[in-house]
Amino acid sequence: MIVTIKDVAERAGVSPKTVSRVLNNETHVRPQLRETVLRVIEELNYKPNMFARGLSSARSYLIGLFIYDPYWSGYATDIQLGALRRCRELGYHLVIEPIDPHIEGAAEQVVDSVAGLRLDGVILPPPLCTFEPLLARIEEMGMAYVRISPGQDMDRSALVEIDEYAAAHEMTRHLIELGHRDIGFVEGIPTHAAAARRYAGFKTAMAEAGLTVNPDWVLPGMFTFQTGFAAADELLSRKGPLPTALFCANDDMALGAVSAARKHGLEAPADLSIVGFDDAPAARFSWPPITTMRQPVSDMVASAVDMLVDPKYRRDAGKDGGKPAPRLQLPFALVQRQSAATP
């Protein structure tokens, strides 16, 4: 019933080992023989058994993606799709594991649970990429991993990122050039280092323009629609003077802020300019469309997959051996839409 490598070998008149060589694109197979074997594989619709493969060789053809679910948003969706697509192109499969850093021992438990899977590598997007217990356990198990935009501890492992600082700086410049002088900021998750770098970029750009950051207008947020709404709602409920622009550390919060403004009878951008970060899909289709900073999230995570698949980076890249950890920086881009205008 089920076709094995033996069946293919028999029919092609070669040994199983030769079929294996063809499957894995190894050298030392006569082109003509290779053709024959490929034809038979096609004819029998043979699919190698992953388990046999994983058992006998070192690779599992499995990549892990660890995510923190409550913050699922456009960003997390892009991450996932990018990884999924690249894995498929390379003949790998993706195993997704949610981890809640707030649950004691969750990281250890998850790493243990995938230990039997012998993953070829793990991808850690924010905020897990800065979650120390997780990193420690992964390193202890000797697993290869790549972080996405960790924002700190840059030499610890391979990573892919954009220059968050420069991007936030540019966005702030944009608001200033529009004529804003009173600019508020909604922060991201405190433990997420990239969030801090966005704020740093904002602050520096303000200082460089000779503007002061009003601490009352710097509000906490958790990267969700809900917290963006709450932050703006709280800000707009106050009696005192208000900013003319609000820089939200991501798009979901910007969307929330737009909603909250409306609750207070304010329209973006006429009464308040609101900008985001990430270029999430919803940012394009909401009303008004959100001015934001595009991150090539899919490309970033695709590069992460490439790194894990590439034998060059396979084990502990940059840990031993003294060679520096690969660090890939991809370009960002300001996307001007209709949620920001001159005050």
Place this chain on the structure above:
Amino acid sequence: MIVTIKDVAERAGVSPKTVSRVLNNETHVRPQLRETVLRVIEELNYKPNMFARGLSSARSYLIGLFIYDPYWSGYATDIQLGALRRCRELGYHLVIEPIDPHIEGAAEQVVDSVAGLRLDGVILPPPLCTFEPLLARIEEMGMAYVRISPGQDMDRSALVEIDEYAAAHEMTRHLIELGHRDIGFVEGIPTHAAAARRYAGFKTAMAEAGLTVNPDWVLPGMFTFQTGFAAADELLSRKGPLPTALFCANDDMALGAVSAARKHGLEAPADLSIVGFDDAPAARFSWPPITTMRQPVSDMVASAVDMLVDPKYRRDAGKDGGKPAPRLQLPFALVQRQSAATP
């Protein structure tokens, strides 16, 4: 370096087979011996190798979840999280595979690509659960599968659903009881049978109340924010009379409709009542919060996982053997929030 079942056996002074029995909770092991083995497993931090396991036994401890990515929304997120959680509880892992029905041969390709994984079963949420080429290929491969809310072909396989028809009927009743007589409807994906059942429930409830459905107010949609926005935008741009309430076939479209209404200077629910379906997270946190119909999506998909894991349903449940395909119907609930009121 890596701990195997042999190491555990040796240290516990038993045979590997006995350790295996303990691992799989088989009978015929003296309680005391079982204790000893469990203690050693703990001590050595032993994790069974999935590949060896999958190779020698029939199970893979892997469940597949096929999704159609462009429609990722609150609904798809809930599906995924529900599956992920339940899999973890049961010691299974989830392999997610995106499929685009519009790409010729995509379904076949994906099924082939997971053929080597020997999945214990596959979960098909909408809209893939009614995508014929995919179903055909899955059945051809003899894989077990469970559909979520297929809305048609009910005896073909195991499935989990809510009574979409009754739920839409109840929502429509709710609007009528609020005093609405002119009600519009934004449809879901045409190929998605559950969408048709929602519309059917709407139509019947209208007829039962002696109200006519104005065909000009029944608008096409694709379950996305964007298409909900477009539908409402188009409707509200017209010269003629307008409905006082709009029933959107899911929450993402309701959110889009709220945005579009605002673009036309209308506020929900004062100027137009807008209701959704699904109880997506964003429905709770938007402004105004959306009145919607709660589907226990996480429970539904968790039940689907249970069915696949339960040996009772393992292979071709309901195909051969003559026993009927299991069909699980879970309860829905109207969630009244602030996007609907008396006209």
Place this chain on the structure above:
DNA sequence: TCTCGATTTGACATCGATGTCAACATCGGC
């Protein structure tokens, strides 16, 4: 034609678990 070295191929062991089946231990009933 023969030889040496490089290339191509296959025999066999191996990965780490579980299935099968036979051997052994235990127990109650006669």
Place this chain on the structure above:
DNA sequence: GCCGATGTTGACATCGATGTCAAATCGAGA
């Protein structure tokens, strides 16, 4: 004290691929 029935345990084969290493083949140069 013996018997069969039941419960417990382990020896060994097996799943389907790849790694190792030796054998076979090929080709060029003498």
